[in-house]
Amino acid sequence: MSICIPAYQAGRHLTATLESALGQDYEDFEIVVIDNNSTDDTAEILDGIADPRVRVLRNDATVSMMDNFNIAVRESRGSYVKVVCADDIVAPNCLRLQAEVLDAMPAVALVSARTDFVDDFGDMIRPARGLPGIVGHQPAGRVVRRIVRSGTNPIGPPVAAMFRREEFDRCGGFRHVTSFLSELDLWVRLLDRGDFFGIPKTLAAFRIASGSTTAMTSARSQLRQQLGFSDGLAADTRWPVTTGDVLYGRMRSYDMQLRRTGLYALSNLRNRRQDAAERRTRRRGKGPYGNAVAEHR
Structure with missing residues (x-):
């Protein structure tokens, strides 16, 4: 079992991500962290990890996000x-439950x-998201139809999923699509290449980070990408996507x-409010002797 953590400028959340990964109740696993030539305190955090389950590698030059994932x-x-992206969290039983599915079901290529x-500070935004209509053992064609009809990603982000390396x-x-x-x-x-299995439990937390790639992509661009992706699935004769699926998905x-x-x-609003509150606390905490009493989350 391998937990792969591609990291770039990840200092803000990397410690929490690593702690959750190391806290698994599954014994036989490794953690591979790739520092993509970060210039913040990512390297310092990684230098402080002494757990033998963690292997740290560093890119000499910054590569694209997808290249770093690969x-x-x-x-x-x-x-x-x-x-696992370097700002997400995995529950202690995540690896064990997902590995049990892949062990028991050779026909399953992807489990989620x-x-x-959660927001930048780990506070809940929306609980238990994902897998609408695709819980349990599902044939691939049904899941692809659900992707088109949902108008989004019903399987979930990388932290939600597990797959076979081969x-x-x-x-x-990962490809350089969008x-x-x-x-x-x-x-x-x-x-x-195989079936899907959706575990109806919440086993991870995905951070709606204010500075993430998705946050920096315009809504119009995201919508155009989603519609184009669904149209491509509908045009692919391998998948049983109907015209009704496409029309419903476009509305969705x-x-x-x-x-x-x-x-x-x-998430961005909460982040700005929290930063403003911390700045006010620091200003109030600087007394005549210059000692700050601000606390940071």
């Missing part, structure tokens, strides 16, 4: 792989679970984009 998986040694959506290699890994849909593109190519896409934009706007 490097992380390529450096892994486990038969099963879980990619529900995730909580299938990842055979389907070509940063917004990179994982969904991979999920579909994995589904071309607009609604889901509004919700997604709202989530990132809420």
Whole structure:
């Protein structure tokens, strides 16, 4: 089992991510961290890790996000792989429950679970998201239809999923399609190689980070990418997507984009409010002797 953590400028949340990964109740696993030539305190945090389960590698030059994801998986040694972005959290039983599915069901190429959506400070935004209509053992075609009809990504982000390393290699890994849909593109190519299983438990937390790639991508661009991706699935004769699926999905896409934009706007608002509160606390804490009493979360 390998937990792969591609990290870039990850100092703010990396410690919490690593602690959650190391806290698994599954014994046989490694953690591979790829520092993508970060200039913040990412390297300092990684230098402080002495756990033998953690392997740290560093890129000499900054590469693209998808290349860094692929490097992380390529450096892994486990038969099963879980990619965890450096600001997300995994529950203690996540690896064990997902590995049990892959052990018991050789026909399953991809397993996923529900995730909580949290903000920059770990506070809940929306609980138990994902897997609408695709809980349990599902044939690949049904899941692809659900992707088109949902107007979004019902399988979930990388932290929600686990896959077999050999299938990842055979389907070509993460591709340079769009940063917004990179994982969904991979999920579909994995589904071309096997079935899906949705675990109806919340096993991870996905951070709606105010400075993330998705947050920095315009709503119009995200919507255009989602619609184009669904149209591509509908045109692919391997998948049983109907015209009704496409039309329903297009209507849903607009609604889901509004919700997604709202989530990132809420996270950004909370972040700005918290930063302002901390600045006020620091100003109040600087007395005549210059000692600050501010506390940081």
